[in-house]
Amino acid sequence: MNILITGGAGFIGSHLAELHLNNGDSVFAVDDLSTGRRSNIEELLDSGDFRFEAADLLDWDGLEEAVAEADRIYHLAAVVGMFRVLDEPVEVMRVNVGGTEVLLEEVVRSGDTPEILIASSSSVYGKTHGVVLDEEVELVFTPEAGGLTTYALSKLANELQAIAYHREHGLGISIARLFNTVGPRQAGTYGYVLPRFVSQAVKGEPLTVFGDGTQTRSFCDVRDTAKALELLAGNGNAIGKPINVGNTREIPIIDLARLVIERSGSSSDIEFIPYGEAYGESFRTIGQRRPVITRLVEATGFQPKWSLEQTIDDLLERQSAGVSSKGEWV
Numbered sequence: 502m503n504i505l506i507t508g509g510a511g512f513i514g515s516h517l518a519e520l521h522l523n524n525g526d527s528v529f530a531v532d533d534l535s536t537g538r539r540s541n542i543e544e545l546l547d548s549g550d551f552r553f554e555a556a557d558l559l560d561w562d563g564l565e566e567a568v569a570e571a572d573r574i575y576h577l578a579a580v581v582g583m584f585r586v587l588d589e590p591v592e593v594m595r596v597n598v599g600g601t602e603v604l605l606e607e608v609v610r611s612g613d614t615p616e617i618l619i620a621s622s623s624s625v626y627g628k629t630h631g632v633v634l635d636e637e638v639e640l641v642f643t644p645e646a647g648g649l650t651t652y653a654l655s656k657l658a659n660e661l662q663a664i665a666y667h668r669e670h671g672l673g674i675s676i677a678r679l680f681n682t683v684g685p686r687q688a689g690t691y692g693y694v695l696p697r698f699v700s701q702a703v704k705g706e707p708l709t710v711f712g713d714g715t716q717t718r719s720f721c722d723v724r725d726t727a728k729a730l731e732l733l734a735g736n737g738n739a740i741g742k743p744i745n746v747g748n749t750r751e752i753p754i755i756d757l758a759r760l761v762i763e764r765s766g767s768s769s770d771i772e773f774i775p776y777g778e779a780y781g782e783s784f785r786t787i788g789q790r791r792p793v794i795t796r797l798v799e800a801t802g803f804q805p806k807w808s809l810e811q812t813i814d815d816l817l818e819r820q821s822a823g824v825s826s827k828g829e830w831v
């Protein structure tokens with residue numbers, strides 16, 4: 502099978518590429534390396550079945566050929582990460598909404614019918630909380646959510662683009678609403694919490710918890726996420742509707758910090774940083790994020806294999822083994 506991955510040098514994209522190469526497929530990854538890194542795919546480049554092109558999806562002269570070759574397309578390229586999202590709202594709209602349109606228009610123009618998966622995000626739930634987050638729940642957005650709303654609505658736009666192109670042009674598009682994903686190759690630079698905690702614990706620095714730490718999140722290992730995406734793409738039960746992808750275990754961020762300290766045996770303390778200091782005064786956090794994955798399980802039989810403890814231990818082991826020298830933990 503020929504697989505095209507936009508954002509293929511990114512965190513999730515590189516794991517997906519690895520999974521498909523292990524399946525014996527050919528993988529073509531395109532990425533502008535804005536948050537993705539060549540080091541993420543360095544080992545894959547040795548495989549004769551892996552091709553990579555550094556390009557902006559919106560301005561890529563290889564798109565027509567890549568789409569024509571593809572049996573399956575994973576569209577992951579996006580402006581992501583809390584810091585980038587807050588700092589670059591125009592780029593968020595250009596890449597996230599514009600890039601998706603460019604890609605889907607090219608598929609229509611090609612006349613082909615590849616299997617397509619589009620990565621959405623749990624951020625589409627906006628300020629909805631205190632209720633179970635299944636795909637039927639009403640979405641709540643208010644302007645004080647600040648810059649995060651731009652990202653959330655760009656991802657909601659992606660879902661609507663997928664549904665529109667499915668209905669009007671018959672494209673077989675699955676929509677994965679991804680909740681927090683963690684694991685090797687996730688960079689701490691853009692505001693992701695677990696790589697920051699692991700790096701701080703290993704260095705013996707205080708673990709910086711934003712806010713009071715009572716906000717909860719659910720973390721899914723990236724290798725489970727990649728498997729779920731593989732199961733959703735081209736799956737007749739998953740076309741044209743959003744499907745939550747994540748792990749249902751919920752943990753307050755303060756407990757995540759304690760867990761990292763415990764697993765690492767670090768003498769680090771915990772330091773609380775007000776949200777205003779971390780992200781600017783207008784920032785408001787989301788209190789809770791836990792997916793209901795019934796739709797995913799019914800469509801695919803998916804069950805996560807990695808516990809949070811296993812993921813943390815794996816990250817600590819890699820960090821201690823000096824993976825940081827390759828830039829993984831910048």
Ligand SMILES: NC(=O)c1ccc[n+]([C@@H]2O[C@H](COP(=O)([O-])OP(=O)(O)OC[C@H]3O[C@@H](n4cnc5c(N)ncnc54)[C@H](O)[C@@H]3O)[C@@H](O)[C@H]2O)c1
Pocket residue numbers: 507508509510511512513514531532533534535536537538556557558559576577578579580581596600620621622623678679680681682683
């Ligand atoms: N990691 C998570 O917890 C999470 C949660 C929800 C949704 N998602 C979604 O999953 C997808 C992958 O995210 P990730 O966590 O792997 O982040 P990532 O930053 O590692 O991956 C995104 C990739 O897209 C690339 N990219 C950005 N703009 C591009 C452009 N114009 N042209 C080509 N490539 C471009 C980046 O360089 C990067 O490699 C994104 O669509 C994101 O919205 C991720």
